[in-house]
Amino acid sequence: MKPGKCEGRDRFILHPSSFILFFLTCYLALATGLFAQTGPAKTTIADTLYAPNGSKLAGTLRITNGTTFTSADGYVVPAGSEIAVNVVDGAFSVDLIPNVGATPSGTHYRVNYFLTSTARPGEIWVIPATPTSVNLLDVRAVPLPAPSLMLAFAQLIPPTGCLDKVPAWTGTAWVCSAAPGGREATFNLETPSTSDSGKYGGYYSRTVTIVKVSCNTDGLGTVSVNFEIRPEDSPNSAGTTVLAAPLTCTGSGTSTTSILNDVIPGTISFGYFVTLTIPATSGTPGKVWAAVVTR
Numbered sequence: 001m002k003p004g005k006c007e008g009r010d011r012f013i014l015h016p017s018s019f020i021l022f023f024l025t026c027y028l029a030l031a032t033g034l035f036a037q038t039g040p041a042k043t044t045i046a047d048t049l050y051a052p053n054g055s056k057l058a059g060t061l062r063i064t065n066g067t068t069f070t071s072a073d074g075y076v077v078p079a080g081s082e083i084a085v086n087v088v089d090g091a092f093s094v095d096l097i098p099n100v101g102a103t104p105s106g107t108h109y110r111v112n113y114f115l116t117s118t119a120r121p122g123e124i125w126v127i128p129a130t131p132t133s134v135n136l137l138d139v140r141a142v143p144l145p146a147p148s149l150m151l152a153f154a155q156l157i158p159p160t161g162c163l164d165k166v167p168a169w170t171g172t173a174w175v176c177s178a179a180p181g182g183r184e185a186t187f188n189l190e191t192p193s194t195s196d197s198g199k200y201g202g203y204y205s206r207t208v209t210i211v212k213v214s215c216n217t218d219g220l221g222t223v224s225v226n227f228e229i230r231p232e233d234s235p236n237s238a239g240t241t242v243l244a245a246p247l248t249c250t251g252s253g254t255s256t257t258s259i260l261n262d263v264i265p266g267t268i269s270f271g272y273f274v275t276l277t278i279p280a281t282s283g284t285p286g287k288v289w290a291a292v293v294t295r
Contacts, residue, residue, distance in 0.1 A: 041072075047135040061114070065080070065109055066109075069102040096125075189287065191287075199276075200276045204273075213247055213256055218285060225290050226243050227243065230272065
C-alpha cells in the first residue's frame with residue numbers, strides 16, 4: 001500500500017511542520033485583530049477645499065482641542081492638544097477622536113485654516129462617532145454671535161410685583177424695587193394769602209414717602225403752610241394732613257422732618273396730589289417758597 005492510500009480512497013498525511021505553520025498563522029491573525037482594536041475610536045473627516053474662483057487650495061489646517069475631555073470610550077484628550085493637517089490639491093483627510101458623547105458635554109475642536117490665496121478664518125468642529133467618513137458639513141458648528149439686538153425698554157416683561165416700581169440689578173438677577181428718591185414738589189407764590197389754599201399741588205403717580213418739608217419767604221412777613229394728600233378724582237376736597245401743625249415760613253428759612261402722614265400712595269393707574277394750604281399769614285409777605293421732599 002502506498003503512503004496516503006487507504007482502502008482505495010485518497011488520504012493525505014499532514015507533515016508535523018505544517019501543524020506549526022497552521023497554528024502560527026492563526027496566532028498572528030488573532031493578534032493582528034486584537035492590536036487593531038486597541039486605542040480610541042476615531043472618525044475620519046475628509047473634504048476638498050476650493051477658492052472662490054474654483055481653484056483648489058493648498059496649505060495647512062491646525063486643529064486644537066480647547067477643553068480637556070474624556071471620549072465616550074474612556075480616552076482623555078487634554079486641552080491645548082494641536083495637530084496639523086496638510087491640504088494638498090484641495091484635499092485633506094484627518095482622523096479625530098469624537099467629542100459627541102464625551103465628558104463634559106459641549107466640547108469642540110477649534111480649526112484654523114492656513115491656506116494660499118485666502119484669509120485665515122477659524123471655525124468649530126463637533127465630531128460624531130461614526131465608522132464612515134464624514135465631510136465638513138457634518139462637523140461644522142456655527143458659533144453663537146454676540147447679542148446685537150436692541151429692544152425698547154417698553155417691550156420687556158418686568159419681574160412679578162413691579163407695578164409702580166423700577167427694575168434693579170442685584171448682581172445676579174433683576175428685581176423690582178421702590179423708585180429712587182430725590183423728587184420734590186415745589187411751590188412758588190407771589191403775595192401769598194389764605195385764599196391760595198388748595199389751588200396748587202404736585203402730582204404723584206407712584207408711592208413715595210415724604211421725608212422733609214421746607215419753606216422760605218422774602219422777609220416781609222411770615223406764612224404758615226401745611227399740605228394735604230388728595231386723590232386725583234377729588235383734588236378740590238380736603239385730604240390727609242401731612243404735618244401735625246403748620247410750618248411757619250420766615251425770611252431765614254424753616255424746615256422739618258417731623259411728618260405726621262408721610263406716605264403718598266400713588267400708582268400708575270391712580271395718582272395723588274400733594275396740595276399746599278395756607279392757614280395764616282403775618283405782615284405783608286411778597287413771596288413764599290415751599291418744597292415737599294420725597295424718596
